[in-house]
Amino acid sequence: MFACKNCGGNIIYDIKAHKLVCKICKSSFAPESVTKENDSVDYDYFETTIFTCPQCGAKIMCEDNEASSFCTYCSSATVLTSRISKEKKPDYIIPFEKTKEECIQEFKKITKKAILAPSELKDEKILDKFKAIYVPYWHYDVTQQNRFSVSAAEIYSDGNSNYTTYVKAEGDIDSKFEGISRDASYNFSDDLCERIAPFFTSEKKKFYPSYLSGFYADVSDVPSEVYEHEALALANDVAREMVSEESKKDGYNNLKIYLSNDEATKQFDTKAVPRKALYPVWFMSFKQNKKVAYMTVNGQTGRAASDFPVSIRKFLIATLLLTLLFFPPSLGFMFLFYENASNIFLDITLIFSIAAFIIYYVQMKMMQIRDADSEDAGKFYKKYGVVYIKNKEKNESVKKLIKDYIFDLAVGLMYVLMVICFLWETLSILSVTGIMDVFFKIILTFGNLGLAVIGFIRGGRLKNSSKFYGILGGMLSLVFVLAGLFIAPSNKYLCIASGILLCLGCFLTIMDLIRYHNELSMRQPPHLKRRGGDEIADTVNM
Numbered sequence: 001m002f003a004c005k006n007c008g009g010n011i012i013y014d015i016k017a018h019k020l021v022c023k024i025c026k027s028s029f030a031p032e033s034v035t036k037e038n039d040s041v042d043y044d045y046f047e048t049t050i051f052t053c054p055q056c057g058a059k060i061m062c063e064d065n066e067a068s069s070f071c072t073y074c075s076s077a078t079v080l081t082s083r084i085s086k087e088k089k090p091d092y093i094i095p096f097e098k099t100k101e102e103c104i105q106e107f108k109k110i111t112k113k114a115i116l117a118p119s120e121l122k123d124e125k126i127l128d129k130f131k132a133i134y135v136p137y138w139h140y141d142v143t144q145q146n147r148f149s150v151s152a153a154e155i156y157s158d159g160n161s162n163y164t165t166y167v168k169a170e171g172d173i174d175s176k177f178e179g180i181s182r183d184a185s186y187n188f189s190d191d192l193c194e195r196i197a198p199f200f201t202s203e204k205k206k207f208y209p210s211y212l213s214g215f216y217a218d219v220s221d222v223p224s225e226v227y228e229h230e231a232l233a234l235a236n237d238v239a240r241e242m243v244s245e246e247s248k249k250d251g252y253n254n255l256k257i258y259l260s261n262d263e264a265t266k267q268f269d270t271k272a273v274p275r276k277a278l279y280p281v282w283f284m285s286f287k288q289n290k291k292v293a294y295m296t297v298n299g300q301t302g303r304a305a306s307d308f309p310v311s312i313r314k315f316l317i318a319t320l321l322l323t324l325l326f327f328p329p330s331l332g333f334m335f336l337f338y339e340n341a342s343n344i345f346l347d348i349t350l351i352f353s354i355a356a357f358i359i360y361y362v363q364m365k366m367m368q369i370r371d372a373d374s375e376d377a378g379k380f381y382k383k384y385g386v387v388y389i390k391n392k393e394k395n396e397s398v399k400k401l402i403k404d405y406i407f408d409l410a411v412g413l414m415y416v417l418m419v420i421c422f423l424w425e426t427l428s429i430l431s432v433t434g435i436m437d438v439f440f441k442i443i444l445t446f447g448n449l450g451l452a453v454i455g456f457i458r459g460g461r462l463k464n465s466s467k468f469y470g471i472l473g474g475m476l477s478l479v480f481v482l483a484g485l486f487i488a489p490s491n492k493y494l495c496i497a498s499g500i501l502l503c504l505g506c507f508l509t510i511m512d513l514i515r516y517h518n519e520l521s522m523r524q525p526p527h528l529k530r531r532g533g534d535e536i537a538d539t540v541n542m
């Protein structure tokens with residue numbers, strides 16, 4: 001606690017006043033003028049209270065003793081243990097600019113669009129749980145100062161053929177990058193931090209412990225080396241571009257610099273100096289089925305980002321409403337006016353099911369990409385003690401790209417075929433019933449089955465996700481429809497039964513998607529003491 005020089009009351013940093021203000025006598029003080037008795041002795045360290053959550057093990061710094069009833073990270077009500085600790089002083093801090101009310105307003109803007117998000121996230125009482133937390137960041141100052149000599153190639157075309165000339169680019173480089181930032185917190189994921197970026201580092205202030213009065217601060221635990229290569233790579237990329245840009249003066253219009261990151265670091269003598277900084281984030285967690293979703297708002301700019309689980313209850317209600325609204329009237333209309341209604345019904349449900357399975361396929365692809373990308377460098381370090389470098393071997397990624405490309409091309413072709421059939425079906429919906437109609441229906445159903453199987457296999461490959469089996473229901477319905485088309489394509493009752501089964505299959509498939517989405521958008525609480533087979537193996541690695 002920081003005490004008021006005039007009355008001894010608790011003084012707290014006021015976001016709008018940019019000063020520490022006394023709760024009792026309203027005197028205000030500049031942060032640099034306020035110290036605790038013990039602080040002046042040691043310049044590198046400061047004394048603070050660290051609270052530890054017995055549920056999830058997360059640690060948080062706080063000057064206030066109110067922190068002791070609720071864990072912000074795992075969202076459980078629990079008594080946090082506290083101890084006085086000496087912490088290394090960060091170099092910089094960006095003080096909060098946005099108040100809690102402003103943050104809640106920004107957050108509401110993004111929840112408005114998320115119609116299917118749990119209603120709790122729109123509840124004022126729950127929004128009141130937003131906490132002001134300073135998140136530790138590594139703030140790299142990068143310099144490049146050297147005489148370089150690098151191989152490059154100029155590619156040009158005279159309209160008929162392309163030519164490549166190999167050249168050597170030489171010159172002097174002298175550049176500086178200030179504040180390339182990466183979050184240093186294990187509790188915060190890189191992806192959320194990226195989504196609320198940027199922080200304007202020019203607004204940073206020299207750190208004084210009194211800035212923390214009335215706020216929480218995360219205890220940093222990711223070493224600076226973890227992100228250093230990213231800072232270097234960023235500077236090297238800019239340098240390559242600068243060299244290419246500079247060469248235009250000498251008549252080279254399309255100069256490509258061939259340098260690996262390590263070579264570039266050597267050539268440009270790229271050096272990074274890490275400094276620790278605290279950035280302001282409004283933070284809240286939401287618990288559901290042992291997992292937590294995180295809501296964050298940038299405390300400087302007000303930019304909000306959140307994990308949005310889909311409320312299954314809301315989804316079921318929406319589906320039920322839509323079904324009741326559209327199905328009985330349209331079915332009734334069709335059966336009254338068209339002789340061939342059962343066939344049309346099957347056509348329409350097939351069209352629905354194409355949409356559902358294409359969405360499933362595309363979503364699975366996207367989840368797979370997100371899953372592969374989601375390896376958080378900080379978490380990776382914590383687990384394996386190895387710095388995770390995102391740019392894998394070039395060859396490997398090119399190979400993978402080609403493989404993926406061919407695969408998606410094949411699926412794309414199948415899709416085109418399906419669209420043609422789909423168009424045919426739509427055009428012929430009112431007239432054609434012959435053998436062609438059955439043939440196209442079979443192709444459509446086969447195509448759907450393909451999409452479902454590939455999507456299902458992709459789902460199984462997701463490492464952060466458990467498997468869901470609703471899609472198997474979708475596949476079964478397709479198999480049933482296929483069988484029906486082969487056995488008795490013109491049987492009215494079979495057509496109607498097939499259509500209803502298809503709708504059920506679509507529903508189960510989309511349910512799977514929602515559960516996958518929820519699984520991926522929710523997180524394991526940090527450091528959670530886990531029990532059970534696989535998870536013990538996981539802990540051993542940590």
Ligand SMILES: [Zn+2]
Binds near residue numbers: 022
């Ligand atoms: Zn006072």
Ligand SMILES: [Zn+2]
Binds near residue numbers: 055056057071073
């Ligand atoms: Zn906790």
